[in-house]
Amino acid sequence: WCGTWNMGGYRPDPPELGNWIKKDVYDIYAIAVQGLEWQQDGEWSAMLQRFFGTEYLVVATMAMWDISLIVLTRKKNLLKITNVEGHLRSTRLATTNGKG
Secondary structure (H helix, E strand, O other): OEEEEEOOOOOOOHHHHHHHOOOOOOOEEEEEEEOOOOOOOOHHHHHHHHHHOOOEEEEEEEEEOOEEEEEEEEHHHHHHOOOOOOOOOOOOOOOOOOOO
């Protein structure tokens, strides 16, 4: 499953995630969000981990400013996943809000 959400600074309650993400249906979830202005010290990742429970593990995370991508998989698939790579690159010039 792959989804993206422009949160616009909105902080969802964990139960609200069930309206967007149907958990326990797929083996792999790739969840991208932007507008994470409220996040501190990995709150979003921790919220997703609580939502999915112990059956799922985080495979990869990438973040740039208030944009985040988190990939989770069922534990049973973890040893089948290899060579996970990622790369971040800003694609525009820096602006007055500090993003580039």
